[in-house]
Amino acid sequence: MINVNGKLFEVPLNLQEASLLMFLRDFVGLTGTKYGCGAGLCGACTVHLDGEAITSCQYLVSDVMDRRITTIEGLADTVVTGDLHPLQKAWVEFSVPQCGYCQAGQIMAAAALLNNIPKPTSEDIRTGMAGNLCRCGTYKRIQSAILNASEEISDER
């Protein structure tokens, strides 16, 4: 069984050796997590494994049995502040996305970063997010949105 966003999924035998990314997209039907490079180089497929960011294209389903996966679709449910996670709110507030394709991965990476460093410096954000590529060039806005969200989260605490 794999716990995806709080729901348990039985894994058919022929999926054991499939990538976690493919399992999420084609079996569970959660397509918010994106394929970008298939090699762990771009971060588009970032999800949380027990709260830590991983690139789901680099994990097999069998690697994550009986563990807890959170995807972009389940991120807001990890907080109690309404229908959007503070990062998602900040993403809208700063109009971060251009094409938008990499943004689910960016947001998931940022959420894990804030779990580990609740009050990151600009430098923490720059290095912490370096694994997530954006070809449209939205980095400046992403970094501003993360800073802003971190302040909002710590205000709420």
Added chain:
Amino acid sequence: MKDNKSPSMSISRRNFLLRTGWIAGGVTVLTSCGSIIPPLPSLNDPTYEDALSWIQMRADGQVIFYAPRMEMGQGVTVGLCQIIAEELNLPQSAIDYISPNTDQTPPFKMTVGSEGIAKYFEPVSRGAASLKEVLRERLQNSTQYKLHTIKEEEGGFSLPDGQMVSYADLIGDTSLVLNSEMLATAESNADKRKRAGPKAIGESWKDPQLKAIVTGQKTYSRDIAISGLRYGHIIHKPTFHATLDTVDIGSAMEMKGIVAVVPSKENDFVGIVAENPYVLDEAVNAVSVKWAYQDDLGARAISDILDVERIRSANSFEHEILSEGDLNTGRSSSVRSIEARYDTSFSAHAAMEPRAATVWVKEERVEVWSAGQDPFFTQKQVAAAIGRNVEDIIVYTHRLGGGFGGRVRCQASEEAAILSVATGHPVRVQWDRTAEFQNNYFQPAFSHYISAGVTEEGKIGFWEHDFVSSPILTGAVPDYIAWIIDSVKADEGTARGCVSPYQIMNQRIRYSDIRTSIPAGAWRGLGAAPNGFAIECMMDELAVEAGADPLEFRLNNLSASETKIRGVLEAVAEMAKWRDSKSDNSKRGISCAVYKGETAVAIVADIEIDHKTKKIVVKRIWCAQDCGLVINPDQVEAQVEGNVVWGCNMALKEKMQFTDGMVNADNFDGFEILRHDEMPDIQVKLIQSDGTPPTAVGEAAFAPVAPAITNAIFAATGRRLRKLPITYEQL
């Protein structure tokens, strides 16, 4: 959408056929042999009549806007909605934007060239205004009031007696779709309009799709899942020009879940179709394909071909783009002169979403779910690939996960169509990252030679510019017709931006189109960035020769009438405090360019050489841009930010090389692009001169970025590095 009837019915069919796109720059001469020309992209500019079918009003007064531009993050759709809102005095919530399928609008031009606002502002605003005037006339006809006494209000009109009438009150039971007959009178009233209701143009409206994007709910073409779907994988030819020889399908068909193995000799691929996506990898390994290889060139051979000095020594430039005054006169009037060669690299689009499509070929209809910059080109390509009529094909469009010129074709659509024909099922084809790098076209390398001089007064005495590269706009035409096209005229895409904005009495610009074995095609800004790089580096070198400050040298060589470019240079100087005696300009470079003759941009780059990490670091970029009327300032700034990142990539990162018809880098480890920790701070200032129409934005700020960075590297190190990309090791 309930009403799927094609709005094109009201406008003459013939008119549309005329404008369906055969008449391209160099291709005009060839229309007599139409049958040998492959399908062409949609090339015709929008007209006012087109706009009539884009903007409709529902019975409840809600505007339905079938956006004639594909959204790929450039923000064009929200901008066009603002233009409609401005004309119709509506709030954002009263306009629903729809990315139309190919049944819902007549064909529109491929989404390229930063034209989304620049070329669509006028037809969209007139279309919206016409809708309003038709409604005003209806109101006049149902009352005794004179037309001009009916005043505009938010969402409708007011009558002289104070009564408010909403648009919905005037629509009737069915949606209002304009046709040309209704317009005869409406048009003449259009100039009487006066703004009422909330302001829309100039506001930073948000893309209504943001929430769906940040929650993972937005559907991209890779995300399509329909019932009965089968999963395709394409074994592509391993090199650009290999052809399919033989296929041994091995045990593939015995594998559980494999539906078909489909070799396509015509298209040089082998497709595999399965009931589920999990068995595809194994089946691919079981199939062995023999390819016939053509001679393909390595990196060295290609750079030997695209070598400006080779063409110079043969003195055989194909096209003279500009010739003014006399170079010898200019030389003798110059007190100092220099010559230099500048080179830029091949590059890839590397959009984050590798292309994908789902196609279901049925007897009566062929349904295509894909994302491309030209859905009507996809429609034609699919029709040609499976031998169906274009009208049989419907293409459902999606937001693109990045385009940058690389998605004018969506080859996965044709591939999925072929596999759907072979199996009778709807089939999905998703390219992986390797396929995305290997199987598309590229930005060609450019090789420039510029010789120039300065007079005693610090003016440019002469300017001799020769360059070579490959045709871009006509890059995809087959070899058997390419030679005619190339001899007719210089490729306007490759030549874009090769004429500088400076006042130069004696100058000559020559160019040769040279096709190599590397597929070449559109990439952000086409020739603008490589050409701007050469020009603006030489300007910096000339400033040194003249003993002048690089900013003042540029200003001194612009004619008084070049107010836009002067304006942005002055503005960026102000932002960066360039002239402030306390400012340290020792690690800064400046540059400017005019994109497509309309949008002026100036950049100052501030860099640092980090000897510890062995890196060239771009610390800050200041950008001033004059793109005329700004519809949505935040979206324009976002485009500038994107262009700055592209400029940093071009200066310091991107380089695609090839060996024997294969890309040397097929993922982001070999083809590196800027990452979060390399991002400069960016300050943007938008200047809009009163009364100027909106001009190009999406690619405009790209060209001056790389030269500003290389000029800063010179300021910091005294080294002129003239071949991009520049690495620390070269310093």
